[in-house]
């Protein structure tokens with residue numbers, strides 16, 4: 560099986576973190592992180608994308624599943640950055656569960 564490059568997850572996390580530290584106007588991530596609704600706006604997006612992912616799975620359309628899951632993972636990463644949670648911490652938790 561070809562080795563998959565998962566570095567995009569770390570790269571994207573770093574970009575989102577940089578948006579938090581250096582806010583700019585034309586940034587979708589900044590619009591979420593500085594939204595007047597606070598964390599609730601990000602949670603709304605996580606909820607919406609979760610539902611869209613579920614509907615995509617039900618439709619059995621693989622491209623849709625990949626597209627909506629990517630939206631979900633992206634918004635989860637924005638939530639991690641908002642709450643100061645690192646991907647390392649998630650990885651550590653998952654490793655603890657490994658049998």
Ligand SMILES: N=c1c2ncn([C@@H]3O[C@H](COP(=O)(O)OP(=O)(O)OP(=O)(O)O)[C@@H](O)[C@H]3O)c2ncn1[C@@H]1O[C@H](COP(=O)(O)O)[C@@H](O)[C@H]1O
Nearest residue numbers: 571574575578585586587588589590604607629630633634
């Ligand atoms: N990977 C993503 C990414 N995935 C999804 N999205 C956005 O997530 C939103 C998905 O929500 P919806 O499907 O509901 O679309 P929408 O109608 O625009 O959403 P709302 O109006 O309801 O908020 C869209 O606006 C997408 O553009 C993303 N926006 C940005 N990135 C990356 O994040 C980084 C920082 O982006 P900026 O902050 O915009 O510079 C860049 O590297 C981008 O490539």
